[in-house]
Amino acid sequence: MKRYAYYQSCINESMTKEVDRSIELWQHDLDIEMVKMHESACCGGSNLDYVSPKHFALVNGRNIAIAEKQGLDLVVSCNTCLMTIRSAKKKLDESADLRNEVNEILRKEGLEYRGTSQVRHLLWVLIDDVGLDVIRKKVKNPLSKMRIAPFYGCHILRPSTVLGKDNPLEPTSLDLLLNALGGKSIPYEHKNRCCGFHTLLVAEEESLNVAAEALQEAMEAKADCIVTPCPLCHTVLDGYQGKALKQNGLKGSIPVLHLSEVVGLALGYSERQLGVKRHIVTV
Amino acid sequence: MSDSTIQHHEERRDVTFRVHRFNPQVDSKPYFDDYTIKLERGITVLRAINYIKEHVDSTLTFRAFCQAGICGSCAMRINNMSKLACTTQVWDELEKAREPGVIKIEPLRNLPHIKDLVVEMDPLVGKMQKYSNWVDSKMPESNWGKKEFLVSEEEFLAYDKATDCILCASCVSECTILRAHKEYVSPAVLLKSYRMNVDSRDSMHDKRLADLVQDHGVWDCTHCYRCQETCVKNIPIMDAIHGIREDAIERRGTKDTSGARHAEAFMEDIEKKGKLVEATLPIRTNGLAWTMKNLLPMAVKMVIKRRTPPPPPLVKASKGIDALRKEFREMTSHVGKDHEKKSGE
Numbered sequence: 001m002k003r004y005a006y007y008q009s010c011i012n013e014s015m016t017k018e019v020d021r022s023i024e025l026w027q028h029d030l031d032i033e034m035v036k037m038h039e040s041a042c043c044g045g046s047n048l049d050y051v052s053p054k055h056f057a058l059v060n061g062r063n064i065a066i067a068e069k070q071g072l073d074l075v076v077s078c079n080t081c082l083m084t085i086r087s088a089k090k091k092l093d094e095s096a097d098l099r100n101e102v103n104e105i106l107r108k109e110g111l112e113y114r115g116t117s118q119v120r121h122l123l124w125v126l127i128d129d130v131g132l133d134v135i136r137k138k139v140k141n142p143l144s145k146m147r148i149a150p151f152y153g154c155h156i157l158r159p160s161t162v163l164g165k166d167n168p169l170e171p172t173s174l175d176l177l178l179n180a181l182g183g184k185s186i187p188y189e190h191k192n193r194c195c196g197f198h199t200l201l202v203a204e205e206e207s208l209n210v211a212a213e214a215l216q217e218a219m220e221a222k223a224d225c226i227v228t229p230c231p232l233c234h235t236v237l238d239g240y241q242g243k244a245l246k247q248n249g250l251k252g253s254i255p256v257l258h259l260s261e262v263v264g265l266a267l268g269y270s271e272r273q274l275g276v277k278r279h280i281v282t283v
Numbered sequence: 284m285s286d287s288t289i290q291h292h293e294e295r296r297d298v299t300f301r302v303h304r305f306n307p308q309v310d311s312k313p314y315f316d317d318y319t320i321k322l323e324r325g326i327t328v329l330r331a332i333n334y335i336k337e338h339v340d341s342t343l344t345f346r347a348f349c350q351a352g353i354c355g356s357c358a359m360r361i362n363n364m365s366k367l368a369c370t371t372q373v374w375d376e377l378e379k380a381r382e383p384g385v386i387k388i389e390p391l392r393n394l395p396h397i398k399d400l401v402v403e404m405d406p407l408v409g410k411m412q413k414y415s416n417w418v419d420s421k422m423p424e425s426n427w428g429k430k431e432f433l434v435s436e437e438e439f440l441a442y443d444k445a446t447d448c449i450l451c452a453s454c455v456s457e458c459t460i461l462r463a464h465k466e467y468v469s470p471a472v473l474l475k476s477y478r479m480n481v482d483s484r485d486s487m488h489d490k491r492l493a494d495l496v497q498d499h500g501v502w503d504c505t506h507c508y509r510c511q512e513t514c515v516k517n518i519p520i521m522d523a524i525h526g527i528r529e530d531a532i533e534r535r536g537t538k539d540t541s542g543a544r545h546a547e548a549f550m551e552d553i554e555k556k557g558k559l560v561e562a563t564l565p566i567r568t569n570g571l572a573w574t575m576k577n578l579l580p581m582a583v584k585m586v587i588k589r590r591t592p593p594p595p596p597l598v599k600a601s602k603g604i605d606a607l608r609k610e611f612r613e614m615t616s617h618v619g620k621d622h623e624k625k626s627g628e
Contacts, residue, residue: 010559014592015585038602041557046506047546048553050525051532054621058614059553062607105613109606158508159521168512169364170379187381189363194459194507201568202542203503204577209463210505239581239590278588 002129005067005117006034007085009078009231010042015239016231018275019077022260023122025274026267029138030130034075039066043084046155046198053091054101060088061102064119065111077122077260079230080198083155086119087162121156123229123259124165127173132180140268142182148262149223149254150174150185151214151237153230154194168192174229174259181266188221190214195233200240205247211236212248219254229259239280253281296384298322298373300331302343303389306398313396316340317385322373329357329368332388345400352515355451359400360389365453367515391456393465407452410468414494416475421486438483445478445523447516454510454520466499470510470520473501477523480530492531501527502542541568554611557601561592 012019027034040063048056063085067074076082092099093115103112126135157168166173171192175185196210215237218226228234236244238256245251257265257276264274271277297319305313318335329347336343345368347357352370361371362379368388376386394402422432454470461467468476476495480488495501501524510520528546537543545568552559565574585591601607 010561013558014561014598015590017590041601041607042549042553042559044549044553045559047549050529051546051550052614052618053529054618055550055553055611055614058610059607062610101617105610109603109610154507154509158512159519160512194505194509196459196463196505198507199460199503199505201545201565202540203460203464203499203505206460206463206467206503207505210459213462239585243581278590280584280588280590 001028001031001033003033003035003072004075004120004125005070005072006036007040007043007063007067007074007076007081008036008038009076009081010045011078011231011235016234016258018278019231019258019260022258022264022269022274023077025269026260026264029267030126030135032125032130035070035072037063037066037074043081043088046080046084049084049087054098056084057088057091057098058102058105060085061092061099061113062106062109062111064089064092064115064117065106065113067117068114069111071117073118073120075120075122075125077229078232079121079153079155080232082119082121083159083162087159089115089119090162121165121229123156123173123177126177126263132176135177135180135263139180139182139266141266143178143262143266144182146183147222147224148178148183148185149188149218149221149226150178150191151195151218151226151228151233151256152192153228153233156229157192174227177259178227178262181262183262183266186221186223188217188223190217195228195230195236197232197236200236207236208240208244208247211240212244212250215241215245215254216248216250219252223254225255225257227257227259227262231258234258241281255279255281294324295321298331298377299385300335301385301387302332302335302400304343304399305396306342306344315387316343324374326373327369328361328371328373328376328386328388331373332368343400344398353449355449355515358391358451358453358456358515360387360391360456362387365391365456365513367451367453370515391452393456393458393461393469394452402452404452406465407450407455407469407471410472411475414468414472414476415487415491416472416479418479418482418485419487421484432484434483438481441481442478444518445474447518448474448478449516451515453513453515457509457513459507459509460503460505464499464503467503468495468500470504470524473504473527474518474520474523476501477526480527489534492527492534495527496531496535496540496543501531502540544568554608555600556598557604557607558598560595560598562594562598 041059044056092113152171152174157166157171160168178185194210196207199207234256261274261276299317299319301315301317304316318339348354350369352367357368359368362376390396390400391402397403458470461469476491479485504524508521532543537547548567565578
């Protein structure tokens with residue numbers, strides 16, 4: 001069983017609890033174990049980096065150091081946490097001065113940032129460590145007949161200098177996984193675009209216009225549902241769906257599922273077990 | 284070997300350019316024309332469409348000038364991404380083509396369309412003016428021509444990369460928020476404002492910053508990083524946007540914009556709990572009245588579905604919060620010393 005230090009994203013502990021709940025259900029089926037990092041701190045959600053670049057390096061250097069102490073890679077299931085922690089890692093790896101300054105403080109807690117643990121998304125672990133062939137074999141309830149609009153979200157793709165896994169213009173990882181689960185991923189332009197989450201509280205009208213366009217395109221492409229690897233994208237596309245569509249004079253609705261939920265569905269767990277019923281737009 | 288790999292290795296082949304056409308004087312709506320021409324490897328998209336204009340269809344309209352990636356005139360959307368036609372290889376685009384052998388060419392987005400591949404640049408120029416994006420000299424006019432204005436290497440490095448911008452508007456075309464609201468300042472304008480604001484010769488920093496924090500300004504950026512990914516000069520545009528935000532919080536505090544209050548909340552919560560207190564984030568960002576008006580209907584739905592974030596007293600602090608707080612404060616004292624050092628210079 002391969003183990004990982006599992007970073008608990010703030011949103012998954014409050015609004016989108018179903019993400020961690022579903023991972024807990026199926027992790028052992030895929031021979032992986034997500035060891036929760038109870039001591040980690042909020043990554044700063046792509047805001048702390050400009051509010052205070054040094055606190056940003058400290059907090060995330062500490063997050064990674066906690067995983068390093070356990071000798072495990074740090075795994076996240078929120079795109080923005082992924083991008084934020086990886087960009088802190090990049091800054092720490094590139095600057096010995098910053099690393100020394102952070103380590104001087106962390107040392108008092110018995111921690112040290114060394115740069116030995118990788119920071120990875122759950123989606124990448126499923127593809128690179130578990131492997132699509134193994135996943136295909138474990139599928140009990142293939143998502144056949146399901147036309148899925150994959151919605152990657154920005155921070156698993158961009159900036160590519162920090163993420164670098166998928167081609168940010170033509171990503172394929174989520175499509176490959178969805179197809180391995182027996183579903184049919186459909187092409188549509190918005191799959192690598194933005195959900196609008198990060199301006200929801202600052203420029204709501206703009207954010208909802210962004211979300212509405214993505215939802216509209218997925219519905220026009222006759223998708224049965226949208227699947228996203230990011231709980232922030234989910235919050236906009238599911239929670240704000242009604243408001244976004246109304247603001248743009250659009251009708252209809254489309255369910256939005258977390259990556260962790262579709263994996264669970266394909267592995268034979270029920271919607272109720274996975275928490276799908278807790279969504280605002282229910283199937 | 285797949286078909287696309289075979290195509291890629293060919294030295295000479297037929298290539299189809301599916302070009303967006305629209306002449307407002309005669310067309311009621313835009314359409315696409317396909318032009319298939321025989322090309323050799325090594326040809327740029329600009330040379331290909333120049334060939335089409337000269338030999339196939341002289342009515343095809345586009346802008347181009349330097350042919351060397353310097354003037355920025357020939358930006359257009361090639362296979363769904365804004366870039367310069369003159370620095371884009373046809374063979375590279377064939378690899379990305381969704382339909383084998385077909386390269387799609389469209390005008391830039393987010394700017395008014397004039398004809399075929401030509402867009403109106405005036406809105407961009409207008410925003411450059413609105414945000415005073417030029418250096419207004421700090422030196423009294425009486426000294427002009429008599430004294431030198433020395434810029435240290437360190438000062439120059441702060442805006443070195445930003446000066447690489449050739450105003451091609453590729454980032455403008457791909458901007459998420461500009462697409463959602465045409466009043467938005469746009470990435471190229473923010474980049475230029477940043478470049479002006481860190482220039483030690485300039486005197487308009489405060490006015491420019493005051494304009495940038497207004498509605499449709501720097502706080503409306505949604506961090507999608509499309510601008511940076513699109514930039515034909517590989518300029519880290521988001522660093523400039525974050526630079527303006529950092530400067531705005533430092534000089535103006537959080538009083539005048541919801542964006543700054545929202546960002547600052549992360550800092551407070553991490554120090555206090557080690558995690559974000561989401562339940563009060565809308566109130567801290569926009570006040571109680573806004574939250575009640577805008578979020579109450581949704582809060583009701585969320586309560587029914589049991590997905591409301593827990594109230595602050597129920598947000599359990601991270602394990603080891605005492606150590607984190609201590610470390611956080613220690614870093615705060617480092618930052619304080621950095622500021623003293625900076626202002627002492």
